[in-house]
Amino acid sequence: MLSQDRQNYANKFEKNLIEIKNLNLQYGSDNRSSILALQDINLNLKEGEFLCVLGPSGCGKSSLLKVIAGYLKPSSGSCLMQGEMIKKPDWHRGVVFQSPTLYPWLTVKENVSFGPKMRNLAKNKIEEISSYFLDEVKLSGFGDRHTFELSGGMKQRVALARVLANYPQVILMDEPFGALDALTRDNMQGLIREIWQENDTTIFFITHDVDEALSLATRIIVMSKRPGEIVKEFKVNFTSQILAGNKKTVIYQDEYFKLKNEILEIINSQIEK
Numbered sequence: 001m002l003s004q005d006r007q008n009y010a011n012k013f014e015k016n017l018i019e020i021k022n023l024n025l026q027y028g029s030d031n032r033s034s035i036l037a038l039q040d041i042n043l044n045l046k047e048g049e050f051l052c053v054l055g056p057s058g059c060g061k062s063s064l065l066k067v068i069a070g071y072l073k074p075s076s077g078s079c080l081m082q083g084e085m086i087k088k089p090d091w092h093r094g095v096v097f098q099s100p101t102l103y104p105w106l107t108v109k110e111n112v113s114f115g116p117k118m119r120n121l122a123k124n125k126i127e128e129i130s131s132y133f134l135d136e137v138k139l140s141g142f143g144d145r146h147t148f149e150l151s152g153g154m155k156q157r158v159a160l161a162r163v164l165a166n167y168p169q170v171i172l173m174d175e176p177f178g179a180l181d182a183l184t185r186d187n188m189q190g191l192i193r194e195i196w197q198e199n200d201t202t203i204f205f206i207t208h209d210v211d212e213a214l215s216l217a218t219r220i221i222v223m224s225k226r227p228g229e230i231v232k233e234f235k236v237n238f239t240s241q242i243l244a245g246n247k248k249t250v251i252y253q254d255e256y257f258k259l260k261n262e263i264l265e266i267i268n269s270q271i272e273k
């Protein structure tokens with residue numbers, strides 16, 4: 001795949017969903033103990049794109065996600081969704097963390113139904129939505145189980161179905177597969193790739209794994225060490241090639257290796273020696 005083709009593919013995502021302008025985030029107000037986590041972030045998240053964020057540990061990836069989610073307010077600059085300032089968490093921005101936060105006293109189906117119930121949807125609609133998304137994450141037969149009966153990968157699929165059941169405009173994922181074994185992780189990557197394609201979802205995805213980013217993203221941003229700034233971005237489309245064909249043939253291309261090395265070099269240059 002020529003880099004021009006990659007560029008053209010990524011450019012098909014045009015419409016801004018989230019606009020981040022000149023954003024700084026500082027923890028603590030006391031000058032001596034305060035930490036500048038994010039510095040001068042300018043980033044537009046486009047509708048339908050799959051954006052992966054890479055960077056050294058502590059560079060501010062989770063902090064950026066928390067600002068977008070509405071958990072944290074920027075110290076300066078702005079973070080807008082469809083032109084509106086993000087002020088607090090909202091169902092329109094679904095969040096999936098590395099450790100799934102499920103309600104252990106509820107069944108799998110009740111966990112997935114929770115959001116639609118809170119939004120006072122009709123009983124039959126709630127049933128329809130929860131069945132649909134349990135099926136999407138391949139857990140149809142597990143609706144009556146309790147979450148403690150499930151494996152780590154299954155719990156993460158419930159967490160994903162629970163977020164999807166709210167039809168969010170964007171899904172924010174913070175190393176969602178970081179705690180899973182290699183095989184489960186590969187399956188989960190396949191699942192999120194399909195869900196992204198089938199539902200035209202917009203995804204903001206933090207990972208430490210360059211291969212994960214390359215095989216999922218339509219765009220990758222690489223951040224500097226703290227205070228986190230965006231060092232470089234890459235438009236990629238291996239994910240659509242994988243959807244259309246065979247993962248192995250895609251990840252053994254020269255183009256893939258070249259990009260992987262370039263990204264690894266940037267990340268390594270940011271790790272404090």
Ligand SMILES: Nc1ncnc2c1ncn2[C@@H]1O[C@H](COP(=O)(O)OP(=O)(O)OP(=O)(O)O)[C@@H](O)[C@H]1O
Nearest residue numbers: 027035037055056057058059060061062063064226
């Ligand atoms: N609540 C907090 N109070 C003070 N400092 C914080 C707080 N949360 C994060 N930090 C600091 O801000 C910086 C960025 O943290 P953040 O968790 O966003 O980085 P990260 O890139 O997600 O890290 P990792 O990859 O290790 O998860 C770090 O130096 C961290 O110690």
